[in-house]
Amino acid sequence: MKPLQFRSDYAHSRQGLSELTRLIDDVFEVDVSPLDRMGHDRSIVAFGWWLGDELVANVSLFERRLWLMGEQVRGFGVQSVAVRPEWRGKGLFRDLMERALDFADARADLVVLGTATPDLYTPFGFRQLTETTFSAGLAPKQARPGYRILTLAENRDLAFLKDLFARRSPVSLLASACDDPALFMLKAVTTPEIELIHLPDLDAIVAVEGRHGPSMTLLDIVASTIPSLDAIVSALGYAGERIEVHLTPDRLSWTPEQEARVDNGHMVRGVFAPEGHSFMLSSMQV
Incomplete structure (x- = not known):
């Protein structure tokens, strides 16, 4: 079998977008191909393990531009976290999360993600937000x-x-x-x-x-x-x-x-100034 190859050069290439679209559809049954026409976020940085021309595991970051307690804050969001079933249990998820967070931590003090499986992310220093x-x-x-x-x-x-x-x-x-x-x-x-x-x-x-x-x-x-x-x-x-x-x-x-009070699925890593106040971040995201 060919060895896996780590890549972080594919977020805006035709092949990379095609493989990432296929991975997200296969793992989550979510079709993100409409973005090919509507427009992809140009701030995305992807971290992935590839087997030849197939993307088998991915973690992506994108730029977050937030207003928090009256101040503009720039951070990162985590998205498109996916590992093909046959490649799970081999440490690929942890490896890619650590690479992505090293990249984010060198550039910002805040990382945000949305998830229905918070237990996967608490080992990386994320905590759940209580929203309203x-x-x-x-x-x-x-x-x-x-x-x-x-x-x-x-x-x-x-x-x-x-x-x-x-x-x-x-x-x-x-x-x-x-x-x-x-x-x-x-x-x-x-x-x-x-x-x-x-x-x-x-x-x-x-x-x-x-x-x-x-x-x-x-x-x-x-x-x-x-x-x-x-x-x-x-x-x-x-x-x-x-x-x-x-x-x-x-x-x-x-x-x-x-x-x-509700769990809107948001988790944060770093200082999040509105914590403890009544707030809600928009859920108009996939």
């Missing part, structure tokens, strides 16, 4: 609907979203991110129940779920200036009874009635 969802009842009010539902299958809508991302204001100064739009777009494409809606009077795009039910969830806002929650609800013409907000609401001119 925010909610309140909605009083009847006069709505002024003015919106357009976006579809990222349309080049016009894709270009518009990218343009607004380039002008994006942080949705929260307490805890939020202004990252590359790649994972946001992939989340929207792979989760049909999420709607991306343009509110032209507010120069904003919102990601929402449950717009036709009694309770709507606001997942994220992409805007040059963050509008108030009342303005968003009015522009959507939403007439339901309740709103849930799955982002830190300090810029929404709104006071929630209830807060609920």
Whole structure:
């Protein structure tokens, strides 16, 4: 059998992207190929073990641009952690994590990841974050609907979203991110129940779920200036009874009635200033 070869030169090559797409689909049954059309994050650095032309194990880093307690912080995110089943138990995951974290630690003080298997990452110094969802009842009010539902299958809508991302204001100064739009777009494409809606009077795009039910969830806002929650609800013409907000609401001119602590899957390594406060980082990522 050919020996395995370590490589870190493939994150932006056609062959590398093709193999990474195949690995993620085979291991997690998640199709990331829409990013070939929508655009990959150019900040990604990949660490992988290859058997000839086949990628058998991978860990990737990407740049995180965060607002934490009123300050801009640059760190790294971990993504695309995958090992083919026949190669597990051979130390490849640990090896690649250590290589990736050595790279990150030399350049930043914070590494963030999202996972449903936190026990895999605690040995590397990661700890789970407790986050918060925010909610309140909605009083009847006069709505002024003015919106357009976006579809990222349309080049016009894709270009518009990218343009607004380039002008994006942080949705929260307490805890939020202004990252590359790649994972946001992939989340929207792979989760049909999420709607991306343009509110032209507010120069904003919102990601929402449950717009036709009694309770709507606001997942994220992409805007040059963050509008108030009342303005968003009015522009959507939403007439339901309740709103849930799955982002830190300090810029929404709104006071929630209830807060609920949740595990949103985020783990951190390093100093994370909002820890101990009520916050939520957007889950608009895959």
